[in-house]
Amino acid sequence: MSTRVEPPLEVPPSETSSLELSVVMPCLNEAETLEVCITKARNAMRHAGIRGEVVIADNGSSDGSQQIAVRCGARVVQVSEKGYGNALRGGIEAALGTYIVMGDADDSYDFSHIPRFLAELENGSDLVMGNRFRGGIAKGAMPFLHRYLGNPVLTFLGRVFFQAPCGDFHCGLRGFSKAAYQKMELRTTGMEFASEMVVKASLLHMRVSEVPTTLSPDGRSRPPHLRTWRDGWRHLRFLLLYSPRWLFFYPGLFMMILGCAVSGWLMTGPQKIGSVSFDVNTLVYAVICALMGFQCITIALFARIFAVSEGLLPRIGKLEKFFSHANLENVLVAGASIFLIGLALSAYAVETWRAHHFGPLNASEMLRLTLPAAVSMTFGFQISIAAFFLGLLRLKR
Numbered sequence: 001m002s003t004r005v006e007p008p009l010e011v012p013p014s015e016t017s018s019l020e021l022s023v024v025m026p027c028l029n030e031a032e033t034l035e036v037c038i039t040k041a042r043n044a045m046r047h048a049g050i051r052g053e054v055v056i057a058d059n060g061s062s063d064g065s066q067q068i069a070v071r072c073g074a075r076v077v078q079v080s081e082k083g084y085g086n087a088l089r090g091g092i093e094a095a096l097g098t099y100i101v102m103g104d105a106d107d108s109y110d111f112s113h114i115p116r117f118l119a120e121l122e123n124g125s126d127l128v129m130g131n132r133f134r135g136g137i138a139k140g141a142m143p144f145l146h147r148y149l150g151n152p153v154l155t156f157l158g159r160v161f162f163q164a165p166c167g168d169f170h171c172g173l174r175g176f177s178k179a180a181y182q183k184m185e186l187r188t189t190g191m192e193f194a195s196e197m198v199v200k201a202s203l204l205h206m207r208v209s210e211v212p213t214t215l216s217p218d219g220r221s222r223p224p225h226l227r228t229w230r231d232g233w234r235h236l237r238f239l240l241l242y243s244p245r246w247l248f249f250y251p252g253l254f255m256m257i258l259g260c261a262v263s264g265w266l267m268t269g270p271q272k273i274g275s276v277s278f279d280v281n282t283l284v285y286a287v288i289c290a291l292m293g294f295q296c297i298t299i300a301l302f303a304r305i306f307a308v309s310e311g312l313l314p315r316i317g318k319l320e321k322f323f324s325h326a327n328l329e330n331v332l333v334a335g336a337s338i339f340l341i342g343l344a345l346s347a348y349a350v351e352t353w354r355a356h357h358f359g360p361l362n363a364s365e366m367l368r369l370t371l372p373a374a375v376s377m378t379f380g381f382q383i384s385i386a387a388f389f390l391g392l393l394r395l396k397r
Contacts, residue, residue, distance in 0.1 A: 018051060019051055019052055019053060019096045019097040019098065020050050020051045020052055020097055020098055020099060020118070021045065021050050021051070021052035021053075021097045021098070021099050021100070021101060021114070021118055022052060022053050022054075022055050022092075022095030022096055022097030022099070022100050022101075023041040023045070023052060023053070023054045023055065023100075023101050023102075023103070023111065023114065024055045024057060024088065024091040024092055024095055024100055024101070024102045024103075025037060025038075025041075025054070025055070025056055025057065025091070025102070025103060025104065025105040026057050026059060026084055026087035026088050026091065026102075026104065026105065027056050027057060027058045027059060027061055027065050027069070027087070027105050028058075028059045028060065028061055028065075028087070029061045029062060029063045029065060030061070030063075030065050030105040030106065030220070031061075031063040031064055031065050031068055032219065032220045032221060033105060033106050033107040033219040033220055034056070034065050034068050034069060034072075034105050035068050035071075035072050036107050036219070037103075037105045037106075037107055037111060038054050038056070038069060038072040038073065038074045039072060040110070040111040040112055041054050041103075041111040041114060042054060042072075042073060043112070044111050044112045044113075044114040044115065045114060048114070048115040048118075050114070050115065050118060052097055053074075053075055053095070053096060053097065054069075054072075054073070054074040054075065055074065055075050055076075055077055055091045055094060055095050056069040056074045056075070056076050056077065056091070056105070057077050057079050057087040057088060057090050057091025057092075057094075058076055058077065058078050058079065058087075059079050059082060059083070059086070059087040060079075060080070060082065066078075075094075077090055077091050077094040078090075079091070081189070083189040083190045083193075084189075084190055084191050084193055084194075085186070085188045085189040085190050085191070085192070085193030085196075086189045088102060088193055089186065089189075089193070092178075092181055095178065097178065098177065098178060099118060099121045099122075099175060099176070099177050099178065100175060100176055100177070100178060100181065101114050101117050101118070101173070101174070101175040102172070102173070102174060102175075103172055103173040103174075104172045104173075106218045106219055106220055107216065107218070107219030107220075108141060108215055108216050108217065108218050108219070109130070109172060109173040109213065109214075109215065109216075110173075110213060110214050110216070111173075113130070113135075113173070113211070113213045113214075114175075116128075116211040116212075116213070117130070117173075117174070117175030117211060118175065120175070120209050120211060121175050121176070121177060124207060125207045125208065125209040126176060126177055126180035126201060126206035126207045126208065127174065127175070127176045127180060127197065127198070127201040127206055127207075127208045127209075128174060128175040128176065128208075128209050128210070128211060129166050129168060129171055129174050129198070129208065129209070129210045129211075130168065130171040130172075130173040130174055130210070130211060130212070130213035131166075131167050131168040131171060131210045131211065131212055131213065132168050132171055132213060132214065132215040133167060133168055134167065134168075134210070134212040135212035135213040135214045135215075136212075136214045136215075137214070137215045138214070138215060138216045138217060139217075140217045141215040141216050141217045141218075142215055150232050151168065151169065151170055154169055154170065154195070154232070154235050154236065154239065155167065155168060155169035155170070157236070157239050158195070158198060158199065158202075158239060160246075161239055161242075161243040161245075161246050162198075162199050162202040162203060162239075162242075162243065163202055164198050164199065164201075164202040164208065165202075165208050165209075165210075166198055166208065166210060167210060168210070169194075169195065169198055170194055170195070170235070171213065172194065173213050174194075174197070176197070176201075180201070180206055183204060183206075184196075184197060184200040184201060184204065185200070185311055186200065187312070188238065190231075190234060191231040191234055191235065192231075192234045192235050192237075192238040195235050195238050195239060196238065196242075199238075199239070199242050203313060203314050204314055242307075242312070242313070244299075244300045244303035244304045244307070245300065245304075247300075247303075248296045248297070248299045248300035248303060249296070249297055249300035251293075251296055252292075252293045252294065252295070252296025252297040252299075252300060253293065253296075253297060254293070255289050255290070255292055255293030255296065256289075256290050256293030256294055256296075256297065257293070258286075258289055258290075258293075259286045259287060259288070259289030259290025259291070259292075259293055260286075260290050262282065262283075262286035262289070263283060263286040263287050263290060263371075263372075263375075266278060266279070266280070266282060266283045266286065266368075267283075267368055267372070269368075270364075279364060280363070280364050280367045280368065280371075283367065283368070283371060284367075284371065287371055287372075287375045290375065291375065291378060291379075294379065294382065295382070298382065298386045301386070301390060302386075302389065302390065302393065304316075304319065305390060305393040305394060306393055309393060309394075328387050328388070328390075328391045331383060331384070331386075331387035331390075332384055332387050334383060335379075335380045335381070335382075335383030335384035335387060336380060336384065337380070338376055338379050338380035338383065339376065339377050339379075339380025339381060339384070340380070341376045341380075342372070342373045342374065342375070342376025342377030342378075342379075342380060343373075343377060345369060345370075345372060345373035345376065346370070346373040346374075346377070348369070348373075349366065349369050349370050349373060352366070352369070353366075
């Protein structure tokens with residue numbers, strides 16, 4: 001990331017190490033609202049006796065936003081790499097305060113609430129989220145889809161997937177300590193940066209709290225940078241990709257249990273529920289369902305190991321304990337054993353065919369023998385291959 005950091009304007013350079021707070025605002029052509037945002041933030045810190053600075057992370061403005069920021073007493077950091085996440089990362093990394101409060105420069109957030117965030121941070125919180133639903137959303141400040149569909153759904157998924165204790169997952173006004181930010185090691189570059197921060201804080205078992213804040217209508221005359229469907233999908237995609245458990249493991253486990261249960265039910269013969277009959281055709285789909293479920297489970301393991309190795313997700317003690325027993329050799333023995341069971345069933349099927357002089361057989365009866373044989377061989381082979389691939393993923397460790 002390319003950044004240019006100008007000297008601090010809030011306090012003399014010799015005293016910058018004692019700054020309590022840095023207010024960081026991403027900026028891309030915010031000339032209409034930037035001055036009022038900086039003024040509100042500076043006044044809030046002055047009235048509360050907070051030693052702080054305002055950092056404007058400029059992402060390539062062409063409307064004179066940089067000059068406005070300097071005139072209003074802010075420090076400008078030029079971030080060349082485009083994107084909301086890139087701009088914030090550049091500004092946060094250049095910030096001099098022990099604590100950071102970030103907020104958009106469109107005059108929709110009330111920067112007079114800054115002391116609320118700092119109080120929670122000084123009380124031991126690592127991340128303090130604003131909650132607009134508790135503080136109040138002015139008429140016309142949040143689009144209908146965002147207020148009643150997008151934000152509630154994504155917040156619900158964040159709470160379920162990651163046990164994030166937030167009632168407003170996407171509030172842009174939030175505070176955190178510089179130490180907590182560095183520990184999070186955030187990677188995303190776009191709008192999903194906000195989601196990644198909450199997810200990482202939750203996964204790392206940081207202390208997350210909330211304070212009420214308000215949302216006012218955007219003060220700019222131009223449309224916002226946010227795009228409802230594009231950015232909503234990016235947030236949803238991020239939540240899914242950061243949760244292999246919910247994306248792969250739970251669906252795979254459900255499919256595998258369902259497939260095995262239905263297969264076992266039909267192995268003894270045709271079954272009826274009311275007037276509907278189920279036979280080998282259903283059995284074929286059941287075993288395929290079980291195989292697909294197993295594939296999802298193995299991919300969940302691959303994804304989790306990869307994410308841990310790359311520092312994207314923290315380690316899980318239970319998973320580490322599982323892998324201490326499920327080493328390459330043990331898993332290969334299990335896979336080979338299951339494969340041999342399928343091979344033995346296949347040999348028995350061929351012997352049955354030979355006993356009928358390799359002539360026609362009852363297709364329904366034979367499928368109840370050959371399908372389990374083929375599935376056992378497939379499972380055994382997949383388990384063995386998965387063991388080698390997991391070993392490859394874990395080489396660094």
